[in-house]
Amino acid sequence: MSNLEVSDDTISHSLLNSKNILVVGGSGRVGGSVVTQLLLHGAIVTVGGTNMDSFEVSRARWMKLFPDLSERIQNQLEFVTLNREDAASISNTMECSSQNFDLVVHTAGPFQGKAKTPNGVLQACVQNAIPYVDVCDDYCTAMAAKAKYANEAMDKSIPCIVSTGCWPGVSSLMAKQLTNKALEDHKELTPQDLNVDFSFFTAGSGGAGSTLLVATFLILAEKALTVVNGRRREVQAMKQYSTVNFGSIVGDKEVAHLNLLETASVHDVLGIGNTKSLFGTAPGFWNTLLGVMAQLPPSLLANEELMEKLAIFSLPIVRVVDFFAGATNAMRCDVTSGKASGLNLSALYAHENLEPCVGECVVAFCAAALSGRVKGGVWFPEEAINGGDDAAAVLKLAGIGAHTLGVSGEGLLKEEVWGI
Numbered sequence: 001m002s003n004l005e006v007s008d009d010t011i012s013h014s015l016l017n018s019k020n021i022l023v024v025g026g027s028g029r030v031g032g033s034v035v036t037q038l039l040l041h042g043a044i045v046t047v048g049g050t051n052m053d054s055f056e057v058s059r060a061r062w063m064k065l066f067p068d069l070s071e072r073i074q075n076q077l078e079f080v081t082l083n084r085e086d087a088a089s090i091s092n093t094m095e096c097s098s099q100n101f102d103l104v105v106h107t108a109g110p111f112q113g114k115a116k117t118p119n120g121v122l123q124a125c126v127q128n129a130i131p132y133v134d135v136c137d138d139y140c141t142a143m144a145a146k147a148k149y150a151n152e153a154m155d156k157s158i159p160c161i162v163s164t165g166c167w168p169g170v171s172s173l174m175a176k177q178l179t180n181k182a183l184e185d186h187k188e189l190t191p192q193d194l195n196v197d198f199s200f201f202t203a204g205s206g207g208a209g210s211t212l213l214v215a216t217f218l219i220l221a222e223k224a225l226t227v228v229n230g231r232r233r234e235v236q237a238m239k240q241y242s243t244v245n246f247g248s249i250v251g252d253k254e255v256a257h258l259n260l261l262e263t264a265s266v267h268d269v270l271g272i273g274n275t276k277s278l279f280g281t282a283p284g285f286w287n288t289l290l291g292v293m294a295q296l297p298p299s300l301l302a303n304e305e306l307m308e309k310l311a312i313f314s315l316p317i318v319r320v321v322d323f324f325a326g327a328t329n330a331m332r333c334d335v336t337s338g339k340a341s342g343l344n345l346s347a348l349y350a351h352e353n354l355e356p357c358v359g360e361c362v363v364a365f366c367a368a369a370l371s372g373r374v375k376g377g378v379w380f381p382e383e384a385i386n387g388g389d390d391a392a393a394v395l396k397l398a399g400i401g402a403h404t405l406g407v408s409g410e411g412l413l414k415e416e417v418w419g420i
Contacts, residue, residue: 011393015370016363017042020099024048024084024121025108027058030135030165033359034105034366035077036062039069041363046078046099048090049108055079084108085117090124103370105362106134112218113302115144122160122378126153131369132160132378135362137168139264142380150378157376161384164365165358166349167200167331168261170398172382173391174333174347175266177417178409180387185411186340191271192230195336198262198277199244201253202354203328204286217310220294221301224257226276227267238291244278246330247404250350253330254287255280265380329354330404345409347417351402364397392419 021038025031026047038045047055059077063070080097083089084106094101106121115138125132126149136142142162153160163169175196183189223234241254255278263277280287293301301307330350337343351357365381368374374384385391396419399405405418414420 011364011368011371011373011390011397013041013363013367013397015367018044019102019370020044020046021366022046022048022080022093022097022099022101022104024082024090024104024106027051027054028107028109029355030109030358030362031105031107032058032062033355034107034362035359036066036069037356037359037363038366039072039077040066044076044099046080046097046101048080048082048093050081050083052079052081083120085120087118087120087123087127090120091128094124094128094130101130103131103133103366105366106132106136107362109135109137110218110304111136111138111141113141113304114138115140117141119145119149122149125160126156126158129156129158131158133164133362133365133369134162135165135169135358136163137165137261139261142261142265146378154375154377159369159374159376159384160378161365161369161374161381162378163261163265163380164362166329166351166354166361166398167198168265169365169381170349170361170395171198171200171262171331171333172265172380173385173395174331174349174417175262175272175335176270176382176385176387177391177395178333178335178345178347178412179266179270179272181409181412181416182335182337182343182345186337186343189337189340189343192273193337193339194272195274195334195338196266196270196272197275197334197336198260199246199255199332199334200258200260200277200279201244201246201250201255201281201328201330202279203282203326216290217293217301217307218304219259220290220296221298222259224259224277225263226257227263227272228274230273232267237294238279238287239294241280241287242278244280244332246332247348247350247406249404250328250330253280253282254284256287256291266382269380269382327353327355329357342410345412346407348404348406348408349399349402350404356401360401361398364394367397368394389419392417396420
């Protein structure tokens with residue numbers, strides 16, 4: 001059972017101190033970034049996975065990256081073997097572990113095409129009344145989890161937040177803060193009248209591991225969702241480019257449509273009438289390559305086993321490109337309306353390295369899940385976190401390592417979005 005105590009405390013990193021947290025898939029790049037960020041904030045972490053050897057390789061890497069944590073990583077970090085699809089396996093881990101878990105973080109992707117695959121981690125958390133956070137970036141998979149477990153989680157008052165991280169996650173809260181401000185200042189508008197445009201940039205692969213590469217390939221198999229006047233429309237991914245400015249440090253970048261979860265979730269949750277998500281990378285030939293791949297037959301790109309082989313084959317080449325391109329990650333959200341010519345609100349986030357960026361963002365949602373300020377149920381980030389002060393508190397934690405946190409627009413203060 002969980003040690004969670006419901007309170008009205010401000011959402012802060014102090015809530016993580018001495019909490020027992022299981023990170024499923026913690027040996028991967030995303031999971032590892034969560035593990036190390038949790039350790040930095042005093043959490044007691046257990047890594048769950050299928051391969052002890054992979055964990056040992058990751059542990060050695062973390063000790064080099066975080067020498068100040070090396071003793072804790074070596075002596076206090078535990079590993080448990082489990083099957084992410086088998087709730088009984090997860091529950092057995094919870095019962096047999098020396099730790100009484102306060103929170104479980106599920107980072108074992110890829111999540112694409114898993115709508116019909118059992119989410120044993122979420123099921124076990126709901127059954128055992130333990131708060132849950134994941135990094136699912138596939139809308140159908142997330143919706144399947146919500147449909148199956150939301151009512152039970154609500155009945156048991158268990159806070160479960162799906163699709164957290166930088167994007168989706170922080171991006172969704174950026175949209176919530178901006179749209180709340182827009183509707184507050186323009187009483188004549190409704191959410192249906194608003195345009196929410198997401199733009200994302202990652203240099204190279206962002207230092208991604210093979211799982212993230214597989215996820216990218218699988219997303220390319222999908223048409224990109226846009227919402228126009230409340231109607232869903234699909235367009236070809238990575239085809240038509242536009243230029244977006246990501247601030248003085250990152251600069252102008254070329255971005256094109258990609259099927260990212262935020263497009264659907266802000267439409268469904270916030271009722272936004274017009275929305276799209278654009279993505280770009282660098283160097284330029286990476287964008288070209290993604291565009292070419294998007295033209296391949298969807299049946300080929302959706303073959304996860306084949307994409308895993310391609311990702312492993314590509315990884316050495318990707319690492320060379322990353323060495324020169326860096327690992328910058330940036331995101332921008334713009335809110336406008338055709339019914340209010342003076343409405344033009346923007347929020348901007350940029351980080352020099354995608355890997356710690358993801359960990360910092362996920363851990364911000366972990367703090368929220370432990371705060372007592374998220375009600376029981378299975379929620380997207382923009383559902384789970386109240387707009388205003390709570391969202392600003394989460395965004396402040398997520399932005400701890402960012403080199404750029406900005407806003408623009410008439411009457412919009414940085415503090416209103418980022419809490420600083």
